[in-house]
Structures are given as structure tokens and as C-alpha cells.
Amino acid sequence: MNRIHQKLQEDKLxxxxxxxxxxxxxxxxxxxxxxxxxxxxxxxxxxxxxxxxGLPFSDPLADGPTIQASSAQAIKNGMTTKILFNQLKDIRKSVEIPLLIMGYFNPILQFGVEAFCQKCQEVGIDGLIIPDLPVDVYHEEYQAIFEKYNIINVFLITPQTSEKRIRYIDSISNGFIYMVSSASVTGSQSGFGEAQTQYFKRIAKMNLKNPQLVGFGISDHNTFKQATQITKGAIIGSAFIKHLTEFGTKNLISFINRIKE
Structure with a gap:
């Protein structure tokens, strides 16, 4: 069983x-x-x-300035797809939780989609999040490859995504749906407004077969709690990158404790 399925099932039980x-x-x-x-x-x-x-890319259109800056620095540091896979080759000797790679389709296409999925399976990656890979293109051209290597592809929905599109995404998904909290780029905010709360409720009423995790704008205990009132969980990116920028790799446990307190 894919580790993402295990985690979702474990949480359900x-x-x-x-x-x-x-x-x-x-x-x-x-x-x-x-x-x-x-x-x-x-x-x-x-x-x-x-x-x-995150697999850094030179033109990360969906990302806010914090993640864009981290991508630019990572590329400057020398990060490439091949180096990332080399760094991950023994990761399953020490880590058990689900791992996903989030990145743009261009580097994956350059590497070769099947070769990329095969390498993900080899090192123990459980899923991919590719914001610029259209769901219909995935369904028609790549789904069979992903399934061959037991890689879950996670799709994003936004407040502007139509109900028809959401149900289509739900029908071909096999893990969780990344529920973007707003139509803006990534980045933290102080809280969620009425429009976002109604959006969360609207999606909940659709009774989708795949659980949803909320991303974009989660930065602290307050926003984590708001985002997860009627969803399975939440994703934090920019706020964690800011922590790394300020403190490096120190005090990671204290950062996570502040979110889950």
C-alpha cells in the first residue's frame, strides 16, 4: 500500500x-x-x-516571493533533479512518513516522465504535486505511468474551480486533493475571511471521495486550526521557508510545536 494511503487510513481509524x-x-x-x-x-x-x-524551478509561477527566493537560491546552490534523487537514495532507511515531490512539469518532462516516476519509486517517493500539469492531459497521457510505479498524483483546486472540474479531479484521484485556500500565489496570511470559509463549506458539502488538505496561507496555529475545521489537514510552506531563512535547520521541532499546540 502506498504510504499516503496508509497515513490517510491510519488517521481515519x-x-x-x-x-x-x-x-x-x-x-x-x-x-x-x-x-x-x-x-x-x-x-x-x-x-x-x-x-x-519542492523541486526548484526557474519560473515558479504559482509561488509567492518567499518560495520563489528559496527556489532561486537552491538553483544557485547547485540543486538539480539528479542531485535531489541522489540525496534521497537512502532516505527510507531513516524516514517512514509519506514523501511527495512538488514541482513544475518542465523539469519532469526533461528528465522523462516514466524515468522520473521510476526514480521516485526507487527512492521511496509516494506522490507528486505538479501545479501546471492539466488534469485531462494527466488522465489521457500519464496516469497509466504513474499507476505503474505506484505514484499518487495530487491535483489542486481553487475557489474558482467549477464543480464539474472538481468532480472530474475527484474521480481520477487516488489520495487527497490539494485545496488551495485562495486564487493568489503562495504566502502566509493572518486568517481566513468569510469567502474562504464558505468555500471550505461548499467543498465539504460535495462529499468527495478523496479527503482534502488545505494549502496557501497557513502560517501559525490559528490559521492551521481554521483551515482544518472541516478538512482532513493543512499544508504549510512559506512560513516554514521563512523559518529556515531566519534560523537555518535549527529549532524545527519548536516551529512544528507552535503550529500543533
């Missing part, structure tokens, strides 16, 4: 009704080129449920 999943995003090769493995191991020790490893 949990006696705690208040336990929500926390997924952390960070950019591979940031702050320093060889920090990737250390950050993953320390995040697992801190109690996070899943980790999204």
Missing part, C-alpha cells in the same frame, strides 16, 4: 476526532544544498504527517 494532518513543504537544496535529508529527518522527528519536497 484514529480514535481522536481532533487530530488533523500536517504536511510541510520545503525547497530541496535550501538553505544549503545538502540540507535536504537533514530537514526531512528532523521534520519526521518533530511529528509532521507528510512532507512535500
Amino acid at each position: 484514529s480514535k481522536s476526532t481532533t487530530q488533523k494532518l500536517l504536511s510541510i513543504y520545503f525547497t530541496a537544496g535550501y538553505p544549503s544544498l545538502n540540507d535536504t535529508k537533514t530537514i526531512i529527518e528532523d521534520l519526521e522527528k518533530s511529528g509532521v504527517d507528510m512532507i512535500e519536497i
Whole structure:
């Protein structure tokens, strides 16, 4: 069984009704080129449920300035797709929680989609999040490849995504849906407004077969709690990158504790 399925099932069987999943995003090769493995191991020790490893790209259109800057620095540090896979080759000797790679389609296409999925399987990656891969293109051209290597592809929905499109995404998904909290780029905010709250409720009423994790704008305990009132969990990216920028790889446990307190 894919580790993402295991985590979602494990959470479903949990006696705690208040336990929500926390997924952390960070950019591979940031702050320093060889920090990737250390950050993953320390995040697992801190109690996070899943980790999204950002594959840096030179033109990250969906990302806000914080993640854009981390991608630029990671590329400057020398991070490449091949180096990332090399850094991850022994990661399953020390880490058990689900690991996903989040990145843009261009580097994956350059590497070769099947070769990329095969390499993900080899090193123990459980899923991919590719914001610029259209769902219909995935369904028609790549789904069979992903399934061959037991890689879950996670799709994003926004407040502007039509109900028809959401149900189509739900029908071909096999893991969770990344529920973007707003139509803006990534970045933290102080809280969610009425429009976002109504959006969360609207999606909940659709009774989708795949659980949803909320991303974009989650930065602290307050926004994590708001985002997870009627969803399975939440994803934190920019706020964690800011922590890495300020403190490096130190005090990761204290950062996670502040979110889950």
C-alpha cells in the first residue's frame, strides 16, 4: 500500500476526532544544498504527517516571493533533479512518513516522465504535486505511468474551480486533493475571511471521495486550526521557508510545536 494511503487510513481509524494532518513543504537544496535529508529527518522527528519536497524551478509561477527566493537560491546552490534523487537514495532507511515531490512539469518532462516516476519509486517517493500539469492531459497521457510505479498524483483546486472540474479531479484521484485556500500565489496570511470559509463549506458539502488538505496561507496555529475545521489537514510552506531563512535547520521541532499546540 502506498504510504499516503496508509497515513490517510491510519488517521481515519484514529480514535481522536481532533487530530488533523500536517504536511510541510520545503525547497530541496535550501538553505544549503545538502540540507535536504537533514530537514526531512528532523521534520519526521518533530511529528509532521507528510512532507512535500519542492523541486526548484526557474519560473515558479504559482509561488509567492518567499518560495520563489528559496527556489532561486537552491538553483544557485547547485540543486538539480539528479542531485535531489541522489540525496534521497537512502532516505527510507531513516524516514517512514509519506514523501511527495512538488514541482513544475518542465523539469519532469526533461528528465522523462516514466524515468522520473521510476526514480521516485526507487527512492521511496509516494506522490507528486505538479501545479501546471492539466488534469485531462494527466488522465489521457500519464496516469497509466504513474499507476505503474505506484505514484499518487495530487491535483489542486481553487475557489474558482467549477464543480464539474472538481468532480472530474475527484474521480481520477487516488489520495487527497490539494485545496488551495485562495486564487493568489503562495504566502502566509493572518486568517481566513468569510469567502474562504464558505468555500471550505461548499467543498465539504460535495462529499468527495478523496479527503482534502488545505494549502496557501497557513502560517501559525490559528490559521492551521481554521483551515482544518472541516478538512482532513493543512499544508504549510512559506512560513516554514521563512523559518529556515531566519534560523537555518535549527529549532524545527519548536516551529512544528507552535503550529500543533
